[in-house]
Amino acid sequence: MSLPTHHRAVAALVHAELCPSVLAICMTRLGTGADTPRVEAEWMPQPEETRHGLIEVDKLTDRREVLKGTYDVVTPILYRHLHVTVCSGDLLDLDLDELPLDGEVALEASVRQLRETGEYWGTARRHRSIRRADAFRHARRITVHHEPSDKALDRVSSSQQSTSTRTSSSAGTRARLLFPHVDTVSLLPDAVDAIRTWSPKTYDRPRNPPLLELLAKTCSPQHLCLAFRLVESRDWEEHREATVSGQWQLVSRINRLHSDGWDRLESMTIHDIVHQVLPALEGCRNVYHFSPHVVRTSRDQSGRYRYAFPGGVDATGIQGPPWNIRSWQLSTAIKNLFPSGADAEAALKGTSWEFVGVEGHILTKRYRDDDDESGVEWGQVGHLVRDALRNALPLDLPAREGFAQELVDEVFTRIHYVDAEQAKPCESCSRVGMQGAVVSPLEHTYVESIARSFEGLFRTPTIPLPVGAELAIPSMIHGLNPR
Ligand SMILES: [Zn+2]
Numbered sequence: 332m333s334l335p336t337h338h339r340a341v342a343a344l345v346h347a348e349l350c351p352s353v354l355a356i357c358m359t360r361l362g363t364g365a366d367t368p369r370v371e372a373e374w375m376p377q378p379e380e381t382r383h384g385l386i387e388v389d390k391l392t393d394r395r396e397v398l399k400g401t402y403d404v405v406t407p408i409l410y411r412h413l414h415v416t417v418c419s420g421d422l423l424d425l426d427l428d429e430l431p432l433d434g435e436v437a438l439e440a441s442v443r444q445l446r447e448t449g450e451y452w453g454t455a456r457r458h459r460s461i462r463r464a465d466a467f468r469h470a471r472r473i474t475v476h477h478e479p480s481d482k483a484l485d486r487v488s489s490s491q492q493s494t495s496t497r498t499s500s501s502a503g504t505r506a507r508l509l510f511p512h513v514d515t516v517s518l519l520p521d522a523v524d525a526i527r528t529w530s531p532k533t534y535d536r537p538r539n540p541p542l543l544e545l546l547a548k549t550c551s552p553q554h555l556c557l558a559f560r561l562v563e564s565r566d567w568e569e570h571r572e573a574t575v576s577g578q579w580q581l582v583s584r585i586n587r588l589h590s591d592g593w594d595r596l597e598s599m600t601i602h603d604i605v606h607q608v609l610p611a612l613e614g615c616r617n618v619y620h621f622s623p624h625v626v627r628t629s630r631d632q633s634g635r636y637r638y639a640f641p642g643g644v645d646a647t648g649i650q651g652p653p654w655n656i657r658s659w660q661l662s663t664a665i666k667n668l669f670p671s672g673a674d675a676e677a678a679l680k681g682t683s684w685e686f687v688g689v690e691g692h693i694l695t696k697r698y699r700d701d702d703d704e705s706g707v708e709w710g711q712v713g714h715l716v717r718d719a720l721r722n723a724l725p726l727d728l729p730a731r732e733g734f735a736q737e738l739v740d741e742v743f744t745r746i747h748y749v750d751a752e753q754a755k756p757c758e759s760c761s762r763v764g765m766q767g768a769v770v771s772p773l774e775h776t777y778v779e780s781i782a783r784s785f786e787g788l789f790r791t792p793t794i795p796l797p798v799g800a801e802l803a804i805p806s807m808i809h810g811l812n813p814r
Contacts, residue, residue, distance in 0.1 A: 399452060410469040415522075415542065417477045422463075423484060423545070427509075429460035435511055438464060470510050473550070474517045474760070475542065478525035484541040510550035515759040520560035520603075520769045526584050527577035537580070537587040547591035555593065556759035557585075558602040558769060563638070564624040564692065565650045566773040571606045573773075578608040582667065585610040600757045603768050605692050606652050609664040614681040617664065620754065621657070621691040624649045625770055636772075640765045642691060642751065647709050651694040654712050658719035661686060665724065665742065671732040679741055688751030689716050717748065 415422075431437035442465045445451040450458050518526070522543075531538040538544065562570045589596065589612050600618040601609060611617045623642040626649065630636055641649065661684075668678050690712035699708035707715065724743070729736045756763045 406466050407469045410466045412472045412474065413467075413470050415473060415475045415477070415479065417479055423479070423542070425460040425463045426456055427460075429457040430464055430508055435468070435508060438468075438508055464508055467509050468511060470513050472515045472517075473510070473513055473546065473552075474519065475522040476519050477521045478529070478540045478542050484545065507549060507551070510546070513550040513552055515554040515556075516546065516550070516552045517760040518555075518557045520558055520771070523557050523559060523581070524574070527574070527581040537583040539584050539588060539591075543584075543588060544591070547588045547593055551592060551595045552759075553595055553597045554600070554759035555588075555596055555598070556600040556602060556757050556762075559604060559607055559622075560775070561603050561605070561622055561625050561768055561770045562773045563627055563770070567605055567651055567692070569773060571652075574607075582608055582610040586612070589613075589615075598758045600759055602757070602762065604660070606656060607660070609660050611664045611668050611682075611684065613668055613678040616683050616685065618685045618757075619661075619664065619687060620757075621686070621688045621751075622768070623688065623691040623751065623765065624651060625692075636770075638770050640768075642688075644697065644709055647695050647697045647706075649694070651692045651706075654693050654707050654715050655719065657689050657693060657712070658716045658723070661689070661716065661720055662723055662727070665720075665746070666727060666731075669728060669731055669734055673733055675728075675731075675734045675738055679738065679745065683745040683747065685747045685749060687749045687754045689713055689748060691751060713748070720746070 413422075431441050438461070441461055442451065445453075445458060445461060451462060452458070525540050526543065529538075529540040539547065560570075560574075585599075594614075596612060596615050598616040598618060599610075599612050600620065602620045603622045604619055605622050609619060623640040624646045626639050626641060628637050628639045665684060668682065669675050690709075693712050694706035695709035695712060696706045697709065699711070721743075725739050728734050728739055728742065751764065754764065760767075
């Protein structure tokens with residue numbers, strides 16, 4: 332069988348997100364059919380050449396030539412969508428100082444030259460850094476499941492700092508090389524919690540955890556989305572109390588990502604909102620998906636809980652925040668863009684707010700009577716929220732210095748309400764509705780916040796990875812994600 336045909340088979344299997352051991356079994360099976368092409372096991376990485384789902388180029392010995400072909404064929408597929416987890420530090424273990432200064436064309440020239448001499452596969456720091464940067468050029472999308480530990484990113488962070496102390500323009504060019512084609516970034520609940528609670532060494536400006544500071548300088552996505560952690564509706568209040576700390580910090584840190592480099596963003600989508608303070612970015616379509624109620628229904632075969640997401644009349648009587656938390660959240664997301672003294676007209680340019688399913692997760696009752704502690708009538712939430720905004724914004728906004736009265740109408744033309752059923756897929760992660768929402772037991776929130784409060788004393792545990800580890804296979808990483 333010819334090499335290219337074989338590699339197409341490997342690529343197809345890897346595309347199905349199979350880990351090397353499963354891949355090896357599949358390859359063997361492929362060879363048993365009468366009319367299927369025979370695939371030799373020798374083309375596959377052996378267990379000793381992989382660890383935690385990564386192919387270790389440095390350990391490829393006499394079969395190196397064979398596996399280089401496999402590496403070349405799977406790299407564009409594996410790196411297209413990067414999943415970052417606590418153990419991804421090794422993936423980012425490269426030295427920016429080793430990369431050429433003059434943009435992607437210069438990197439391509441270096442790659443060509445190293446391939447001609449065979450040094451492309453070398454283990455020297457420069458060769459590994461260029462090989463990694465070459466692989467990152469395939470990345471179109473980054474999903475951050477967890478923030479890797481600060482320590483895991485020490486090397487790339489320190490080279491980033493050393494370059495930025497020299498000429499800022501050349502450092503910028505070099506850093507941009509890392510992910511030049513990434514269009515979308517998605518931050519999952521653990522990563523969002525990390526932004527909210529991470530403790531920097533200094534508070535001289537809003538700082539993000541190291542990975543995000545790196546990403547803000549090394550890619551320039553058009554679409555960003557964040558998802559909050561969900562707990563069952565009955566636990567909503569306790570969840571709010573456990574996560575109230577750092578809510579405003581999250582808002583300022585998201586703003587910082589925008590000002591640190593993500594200024595090309597066209598949309599920011601926020602998923603699974605219940606009680607959180609909502610960030611907003613100027614010049615951006617800000618889309619907010621409010622969560623419906625969350626109710627535990629049964630367990631699946633592996634013992635995990637299944638959840639239902641009732642809404643409308645089916646959700647009456649389920650515990651949730653009072654309706655006025657929603658109007659407060661909406662008006663905060665709008666007013667945050669117009670601090671006193673800011674140029675309100677400039678901030679409005681290209682900015683809009685789209686609120687999806689505002690009635691979700693609110694405490695409601697079946698029949699209309701006085702609005703009391705048992706909630707409001709279920710069909711009224713949307714009207715109440717809109718009316719509250721219509722009354723509050725014309726008073727609040729012009730009270731801010733620099734905000735002209737005539738801009739109030741302009742703000743209202745940029746506010747849109749969408750029924751949850753009519754929501755479009757997320758422009759960043761393609762998520763529709765509650766598909767893929769992360770629902771955790773309440774205890775998970777406490778474990779996270781306790782772990783964060785001890786950060787510095789006990790570092791977030793990382794899985795040690797060998798030097799030279801190259802390929803992260805997504806399905807292996809998913810196994811480490813505590814969903
Ligand atoms: Zn999304």
